[in-house]
Amino acid sequence: GTQGFLAGWMSWFAHAVACSLYGLGFGRFAVEIIGLFAPAVHENAHTLTLIIMAVIVALFAYINYRGASETGLVGNIVTIAKVIILGVFIAFGIAAMFRRPDLNVFTESFMPHGIAGVFVAMGLTFIAFEGYEIIAQSGEEVKDPYRNIPRAIFLSLVIVVIIYVLVAVVAIGAVIVPAEAGSLPVWDYLAEAKEVAIVRAAEQIMGGWGGILILISGLASTMSALNATIYSSSRVSFAMGRDHNLPEVFGRIHPKMKTPYWAVAISAVLVVVMAFSLPIDEVAKAADVMFLFMFAQVNITLMTLRRRRPDLERGFFVPLFPWPAVVGFVTNMALAVFLSIETGRVGLVTVGWLAGGMLLYWGYFRGKEEMERPSEVIHEETVASVKYSVLLPVADEAHASQLARFGCLLAKEYDGEVLALNVVTVPPSLKLSDGRLFLKEGRLPLERVIEVARKMDVPVHTMIRLGRAVSEAIVKTAVENSSDFILFGWPGMSGAHDRLFGSVIDYVVANPPADIGIVRFHPVGKINRILVPIAGGPNGRLALSLALALARNTEEDTKVIMVHVLPTGADPTAGQARAENAFRHALN
Template sequence: MSRENNHAVEVSLSRDLGLLDITMIGVGAMIGAGIFVLTGIAAGHAGPGLMLAFFLNGIIATIIGSAYAELGSCFPEAGGGYLWVKQGMSDMFGFLSGWMSWFAHAVACSLYALGFGSFAAELYKIWFGTPPVEQHLFAVGAGVAIAALFTFINFRGASETGLVGNIVTSIKIFILLLLVGFGLVKIFGNPTSFEHYTPFLPEGWLGVFVAMGLTFIAFEGYEIIAQSGEEVKDPARNIPRAIFLSIVIAVTIYLLVAFVVLGAIEPPPGVPIYKYLGQLGELGMAEAAGQIMPYGKVILLLAGLASTMSALNATIYSSSRVSFAMGRDGNLPDIFGRIHPITHTPHWAVFISGALIILMAIALPIEDVAASADIMFLLLFMMVCYSLITLRERRPDLDRQFMVPFFPYLPWLGIILCLLLSLTLFELSPIAWYTALGWILAGVVIYFSYGVRQRERRAAEERPILLEEVVAVKEYSVMVPVSDLGQADRLGELGAILAKVHDGELFALHVVRVPRALTMSEGRVLLKERRHVLDLAIAKGKQYDVPVRTMIRLGRRIGETILQTARERKANLMLLGWPGYTRSRDVAFGSVIDLISKDPPCDLAVVRFRGAWQPPKRIVVPLRGAGLNARLALSIARDLQTFYADPAHGGYEVEVQPLHLRLPSTDARETEQFYQMVNRVADELGVRISAIEYEADNVVDGIVEASHDADLIIMGASEQGLFEQRLFGNIPEQVMRRSPRTVVMCKAYRGQVASLLRRLFTPEPIDLTDPELHGLKKENA
C-alpha cells in the first residue's frame, strides 16, 4: 500500500502461473546445461560413485528446497534469498547475498557460454573438419560470442516465453530419456556391463564429495521457482509443491543418465570408463551418447547447444535483475537501476553483467568457473537456511502454510552440508575459492563505503506520512478501469454518480502493463509516472461525497488483470471507456473490451463519450425485449433519474424515453407488445418513462435519428448465442460509431454457471497484450 496525496493507493500484482508452469520452470533450470557440461567432468572424480553423488545432492537439494518452500510460501514476492536474508539476518548480509547471487549467476552464465563453445567447436570438427584455430581457442571465442549475443538480446527486451520454455524443457527431457532407453537396452543386453560399476568408489569418498560440489549447480533451479512467487497462483500451496516435484523429477533423470553413461560405453583398452569420461571433460556426455544410440553424439551436441543457449538467456536475465534490484535499492550505484526509455530494460545492469560473464569465461578454465559458481550458491544457501531459523523466532506471525519438518535440525543440517561441500571444492579448484573470497571482500568494502551512505541519504529524503484516509467498506462497488486522464475524469464522474445512488464506493483501477523484459516486481519502476491518473477519479469521488478505493495493479495482460481484479474485489458494475476506434479490424471494441465482454464478472457498461460528461435531461433507451441487458440499461437510466431529481444535484426530472422502432416489417401487434413490456419492466424497476416510437428503414439509422436531440443513449448489448466471439454485435457497435451523442452500452452479469460456460466455449479475442486499455491506433479508412 502506498500513499499519494494523502490517499491510500493499493499496488497489486497479477498472478498468472499455475503449478505446471512453475514446475516446468524448476525442471528446466535443473535439467539444463549443467547435466550436459558437467557429467563427464564429475564422473572423472567420482567414478560410478557419481550416482551416489547425484543422490546425495538430491537429498541436500530437498533440505535446502524445503527452506525455500517455507520462505517462498510466506514471502511470495520477487527477490528470493536476497529478501529473506535481509529480513532474517541483517542489511549487510542481505547486501552480500544479493552481491554473491549476482556473481553466482554471472559465473553460471560463463559456464554455459564455455559449454556452448565446446559443443560448437566439436560440431564444427565433425561437420567441417579441424577448426581454423586451436580447438580450445575456438571454443572460448564461440562462448564469448554467444554471451555477447544474448547480452544484446536481453538489452533489446526479448525473453523466452513460458510456452517456448516448456517446449525446450520437454525436448531436453525427451532426448535424455531416449539416451536412457538405448543405454538400458545395451546394459541389460550385455551382462559384462555391470562390471563397469566396480569398484564403486575408485577415488574414495573425497571423489564423491568433489563431484557433489562440482555438480550442485545443476540442482539449484528451485531457487527460480521461489523468485517467481509474485506471479504464481495460490503461491502458499503451489510453490512448495513445485519445488519438491521439480527436485524429484530432476534427480530421477540424473540417476538414470549416470547409470547408463557409466555402464553402456566402451572406453579405450586399459582405461577405466570414469577416467575416460574425465579426460573428455565437458564432451563426455556427447561421446557417451555417440556410443549408446544412432547419431547420438550429434543429437547430444545439438541438445547441448539448445540447452546452453536457453540457460544462458535465462541466467543473463537473472544476473542482470539482481544487480538492477540492488541499484534500485541504493546498494549499488544508481546506474544499475536505470531503465532504458525505449526497450524498458535495465540496460546498464545487462551490459555490466555481460562484461562480467565474458571476463570470467576468458579468465578461467571451465572447471574453475563451475567451482566458483558452486561456492557462491552454497554460501548463499547457507544464509537462506540460517535466515529460516531466525525468521521462525522473529516473525512467528507469518502465514506458513508449509513448514520445514524436524526444525531446527534440518536447516542446521543443510548449513553444515553446504559448508562441507564448499570446502571440498578447494581440492578441485583453489583459484575458485580465492576468486569467491575476493568477490565477498569487495562486496564488504562497497557496502560500508557506498551502500550505507546511500541508504542514509535516501532515508533523509523520505517524508513521513502525515495523514492516511481509510475507505469505509461498502456493499456496492462501481469499478472504473482508467488508462489516461480523460477516462479518469469522465468515467470517474459517471461512476461516482452511480455509486452515490446505491450508497456504494467508487473503485478506480489503473493497470500497468509489465513487458516480458521486466519481472513483475521490477515493473514498479513504471509506477511513478502513472499515479496521477487516479487523482481525477479521487477528486470526482470527493465531489459527490463517495468513498473512493484506488488500486494500481501490475500485469502482463491488461484485460485479464482487469477481470481478475473485478472477481477478487466482487465489483457490482464495471465502466469501460471506448475512444471510438480499434487497433484491429478483427475485434469490435479492441482486444481488452472484447475479452472482458466475453466473460464479464459483473454488470458491464461501455461508454463512448462525446465531449465532457454533461448532466442529461433526455435519455433515449432503445429496446427490443425485456432481457437482462435491456433491464440493466433501464436501471442505469433510473439511477441517473434518481440522482438528478435530488435538489442537491439539480432537482430536475430526467426524461427517460424507451424507444420502439417501427421497421417496414413491424406490425401493430409487436407495437402493442412493446408498450406492455416496457410499462411492466418500468414498474418493476421504479423508473418513470415516456415511451416513444420512430419509423425507420433499419435499426441503426432509426436509433441515431430518433436520438438526435437527446443527451444520452443507453442500450443493452445484443442478445446473441453462446458461441459468438463479439457479444456486443454489429448494431450496438455501429450506433456507438455513428451517433454524435454519448452512448452507454450495457451487458448484464449472467451468473457463475453461464460465466463458466462462456469461458470454456467462447474463443479468445486476438491481441491480448495490447499495451493500452482500449486500443491505440485509429483504423485507416
C-alpha cells in the first residue's frame, strides 16, 4: 500500500544518499593518506576525492553483484579496531585537557548559534545514529530475538552515545586553535576542516602518527559502511521492483550470480550522481531529512500496530504508551521540516523526491501492484453448495484426525460440510507468493481430514491459504465462506500467562465471525457420556445443542448429562428451582 511504498521509497533514497556521504568520506581520507607522500595532490583534492569515491562505489557494487559480503568475523574485527583507536584518541585527549591551564572553552560563548543552532545540530547528527534498525531487520537470524533484539538496540545506543560524547568533548576541550587560523573559536576551526576535523584534532593531540591512525580508522569505517549501504539500498529497490512498486527491471535476478544485478547497478549510479551533484554537507543534510521522515513513520507504525494488532507477541513493550511514540513522531517531523527549510536546495530535493514518488505510485505503480497481487488462496477443493459449514483450522497431521472427527459429527447433524483450512505463515521478509514453497507441507494435515470425512460420509472442502498472521487468515476464511461454526484444536495450555487459549484462538474469540468450539487434544475412544455444565447464561443453549448434535451422530449410545453447580451453603430448595429453570432455558 501507500505506507509500504513510501517507506521503501524513502529508505532507498536515504541509504543512497548516506552511501554517497560514506563514499565522499572514504575519498577524502584516501586523499589525506596520499598527501602524506605526495603533498601536491591537495591542490586538486576535491576532484581526486570524487574520482576515488566513484571507483570505490563501483568496486563495492561489483562485490555486491558477485554476491560477496563482509563476514561476521571481519566485521567484528573492523568494529573492535575502530573502537580501540577511538579509545586511544579519547585517552590522549583527556590527558591533553588536564594539561591545559583552564577549560573556559566549555563556558565561554555557550550555544553561540542559539537554540536554532542546537536544532540544526540535532538534525545533522541524526545520521550518525542511523544503522541500529538493522538489528531488528536481522531478527530472523538472531537467537532468542524477543530477548536479544531489544537488548542489542539499547546497548548499542548507549555505547555509541558514550563514544560520541567523549570524542566531542576531547575534540573541543583539547584542541588549541593555531595562530595562523586567527581568532576562530575551536568549534569553527574544526567545522572548517569538515570530514577531516577529527584527523586535525588527532594530529594535534597525539602527534603525526595519531592523524595517520585516525585516517586508517576512517578508511575502515567508511568502507564497511559503504558496503552495507550499497547492499541495503540495492535490496530495498530490488524488493520494491519485485512487489511492482518500481519497474520490473529492479526485481530481476542474475541467472548465474543469483543477485539483483540491475538494482545494484542503478543504486550505484544514483549514489555517484548524488555525490557529484551535492556538496558533502548538503548530502549529509539530505540523508538526515529522509531518515527523520522514516523514523517518524516508524512511530506511526508502532501506534497503528498496537491498536490494530494487540494480539502480536512482543519482546518489548514501549512504556508509557503512546506518549514516547507521539513525542518521537513530533520531534522527528519537526527536525525534518526545520532542516528542509534551513537547507534550501536539499529541502527542495527531499520534497521533490517524495512528491515525485507519490505521483508515480498513485499514477502507475498502485494499479500495477493491485493487478499483480498474489492470491492468498493457493489450493482449494470444493464440493456442492451446502447450508451448513464447519471450519476446521488444522496445523499438523498429529491432531488433524481427532479434530476432523468432531467436525464431521457436527456437520452430519445439519447435513453440512467440513471446511479444512491450513494457513501457511509467510514472514515479512518474504514475498507473500513465496509461501507456495510450503504447499506440500500444507497438504498433509488436509489429507488426514479428507480420510476421516470419507469414512463418515461427510462432504469435505479443503483450502491452503497464505497469510502473515494465522488468526487473521482464519477470520477472513470464515467470512468469505460464510462458515457457521469454527472448531479449534487446543493442546491444553496457552504458552503465556496473559492468554486464555493462545494468541490465535484469543484473537478470533475476541471478535468471532461465527460460533466457536474448542477441542482439547487428548486420546478419545468411544464417546459414552457428554457432560454439559448449565448455568443459565446465554451460551448454555448453544452448548447443549452441540452436545446433542454430537450424541445423535456417534456410533455409540451416547448420553448427554446436564449439570448445574450450586455454591456452598446455598438453599437446596431454591437451588433445585434455579437448576430446573436453567435446564428448561437450555432445552427451549
